[in-house]
Amino acid sequence: MSTVPTKAILDLEDQHGAHNYHPLPVVLREGEGAWVTDADGRRYLDLLSAYSAMNFGHRHPRLVAAAHKQLDQLTLTSRAFHNDQLGYFCAELAELAGMDAVLPMNTGAEAVETAIKAARKWGYQKKGVAAESARIIVFDGNFHGRTTTIISFSTDATARDDFGPYTPGFDIVAYGDADAVRNAITDNTVAVLVEPVQGEAGVLLPPDGWLTELRQICDDNNMLFIADEIQSGLGRTGHTFACDHEGVRPDIYILGKALGGGILPLSAIVADRAVMDVFKPGQHGSTFGGNPLACAVGREVIAMLKTGEWQDRALELEKHLIERLESLDPSMIKELRVRGLWAGVELSDKAPSARLVCERMAAEGVLCKETHVTTVRIAPPLTITPAELDHAVEVFARALAA
Numbered sequence: 001m002s003t004v005p006t007k008a009i010l011d012l013e014d015q016h017g018a019h020n021y022h023p024l025p026v027v028l029r030e031g032e033g034a035w036v037t038d039a040d041g042r043r044y045l046d047l048l049s050a051y052s053a054m055n056f057g058h059r060h061p062r063l064v065a066a067a068h069k070q071l072d073q074l075t076l077t078s079r080a081f082h083n084d085q086l087g088y089f090c091a092e093l094a095e096l097a098g099m100d101a102v103l104p105m106n107t108g109a110e111a112v113e114t115a116i117k118a119a120r121k122w123g124y125q126k127k128g129v130a131a132e133s134a135r136i137i138v139f140d141g142n143f144h145g146r147t148t149t150i151i152s153f154s155t156d157a158t159a160r161d162d163f164g165p166y167t168p169g170f171d172i173v174a175y176g177d178a179d180a181v182r183n184a185i186t187d188n189t190v191a192v193l194v195e196p197v198q199g200e201a202g203v204l205l206p207p208d209g210w211l212t213e214l215r216q217i218c219d220d221n222n223m224l225f226i227a228d229e230i231q232s233g234l235g236r237t238g239h240t241f242a243c244d245h246e247g248v249r250p251d252i253y254i255l256g257k258a259l260g261g262g263i264l265p266l267s268a269i270v271a272d273r274a275v276m277d278v279f280k281p282g283q284h285g286s287t288f289g290g291n292p293l294a295c296a297v298g299r300e301v302i303a304m305l306k307t308g309e310w311q312d313r314a315l316e317l318e319k320h321l322i323e324r325l326e327s328l329d330p331s332m333i334k335e336l337r338v339r340g341l342w343a344g345v346e347l348s349d350k351a352p353s354a355r356l357v358c359e360r361m362a363a364e365g366v367l368c369k370e371t372h373v374t375t376v377r378i379a380p381p382l383t384i385t386p387a388e389l390d391h392a393v394e395v396f397a398r399a400l401a402a
């Protein structure tokens with residue numbers, strides 16, 4: 001038990017922290033697997049997994065051991081020197097993705113920036129686009145991170161307003177609409193940047209076949225297909241990548257979140273040489289990118305994913321989750337969207353707000369986070385058991401009914 005009352009901790013954060021988040025009022029102190037414990041010793045089932053950064057659960061023993069081992073050896077070198085983990089990390093991640101090469105960064109937003117820079121340089125150097133005129137097609141409702149360039153093409157006013165002037169060069173079209181993509185293409189279009197499932201938008205699934213069509217459009221128009229798999233990738237959807245659902249191979253994968261095992265920030269882009277080699281020494285980088293500590297943890301994540309067990313588990317739990325969610329009062333549910341162990345439950349007008357549902361669930365020991373006003377997102381660690389899922393959905397049902 002903490003010696004400091006929860007209220008005092010919340011007050012400290014309120015007084016001295018920036019107010020750029022609106023968290024549920026729980027103060028967590030410990031975590032193990034799918035469970036977390038608050039400062040007063042109360043336990044909660046985690047149905048958010050830090051937005052899929054915790055795919056393998058809190059403090060997975062293999063990941064913690066890899067981190068400890070590396071902590072005792074070497075943690076940071078900068079890229080001024082080589083370290084003995086980076087090469088293995090790149091080789092192993094490239095193999096997992098079936099591509100040639102890896103460029104590591106730290107946060108997801110940095111990896112998205114890396115992909116944008118790669119696509120623009122590729123456009124100028126390989127496609128022959130005139131200087132300063134490269135364009136990238138992006139989608140309504142996208143979430144790709146918080147940097148100034150990335151929020152420049154956000155369609156969420158909260159994320160974007162009053163942060164201008166904005167970075168030009170992006171065309172926003174409707175998610176799931178292939179004709180809208182075709183109509184937005186110009187000779188200067190170098191890439192399409194897409195979330196194969198839109199996570200922050202509420203686990204929005206594209207129409208069947210759309211990713212395949214998008215792949216074809218990119219091939220026909222000499223454009224790069226960039227898949228932002230930061231939230232959807234690495235097991236969550238029942239596949240290594242959400243693009244695998246349609247057997248689509250992008251030109252660039254953007255990875256983050258679970259890549260760092262929930263221990264450190266670790267992100268990367270993965271691509272073939274023809275794209276990756278647009279970067280020459282000095283043209284891009286990061287002090288912490290590719291540090292040996294993050295690489296050692298990332299290597300263990302990759303080793304865990306290599307067997308396919310986690311992906312299979314997500315598929316099995318998907319069936320169970322759908323079955324259970326379908327037992328909820330249908331008058332409260334407008335739409336159910338599920339892919340792997342990942343669900344967006346769109347509440348009806350009759351239901352309480354998603355925020356209120358999440359607050360009620362937290363009071364009963366189940367942590368979820370609303371997205372927008374009407375969607376409850378469910379993305380538990382892949383370590384969760386069917387019985388724990390049952391319990392979570394029972395609590396969900398009570399929160400809807402209360």
Ligand SMILES: *Cc1c(COP(=O)(O)O)cnc(C)c1O
Nearest residue numbers: 107108109143144145228230231
């Ligand atoms: C979380 C997320 C990002 C940004 O990652 P950060 O590590 O928060 O910068 C980018 N794209 C998608 C799809 C995400 O879910």
